[in-house]
Amino acid sequence: MAYDDNNIFARILRGELPSHRVYEDDQTVAFMDVMPQATGHTLVLPKAPSRNLLDADPAVFASLLSTVQKVARAAKQAFNADGVVVSQFNEAAAGQTVYHLHVHIIPRFEGVPLKPHTGEMEKPEILAANAEKIRAALQG
Ligand code: DGP
Secondary structure (H helix, E strand, C coil): CCCCCHEEEEEEECCCCCCCEECCCCCCCEEEEECCCCCCEEEEEEECCCHEEEEEEEHHHHHHHHHHHHHHHHHHHHHHCCCCECCCCCCHCCCCCCCCCEEEEEEEEECCCCCCCCCCCHHHHHHHHHHHHHHHHHHC
């Protein structure tokens, strides 16, 4: 299937829709997931368009994974998490709902179950506060 230039993340990347950004470089962006499965749930995207991993140019993978590692370390530190899940879905049958390649970074805490995927929207002020904590950890 073709890439749709008007998917939500393409619009966020173009600045047409807001997001709580925690990191940006030439090739990648990271912002808070609005329906977090756990405190600090963050998404990392390549700026280059692709629906998902299956149609992506492998040239994006090095920068994408490098940003995933940076943000995963920062999110773990920012929330004093016990671990971090890194996940990525390809097409609807696999759970994908937004069709611009993105990687989920989900801090995990011993004994705390994950909330459902694409469940409740988090309050903007909480997303803003959590983004600030990750930005601070990235600078530390
Ligand atoms: P998926 O395509 O299933 O890997 O997940 C998409 C994720 O994106 C899901 O966890 C919810 C989140 N999400 C959906 N709409 C928006 C949005 O407008 N802004 C942000 N920041 N996240 C979104």
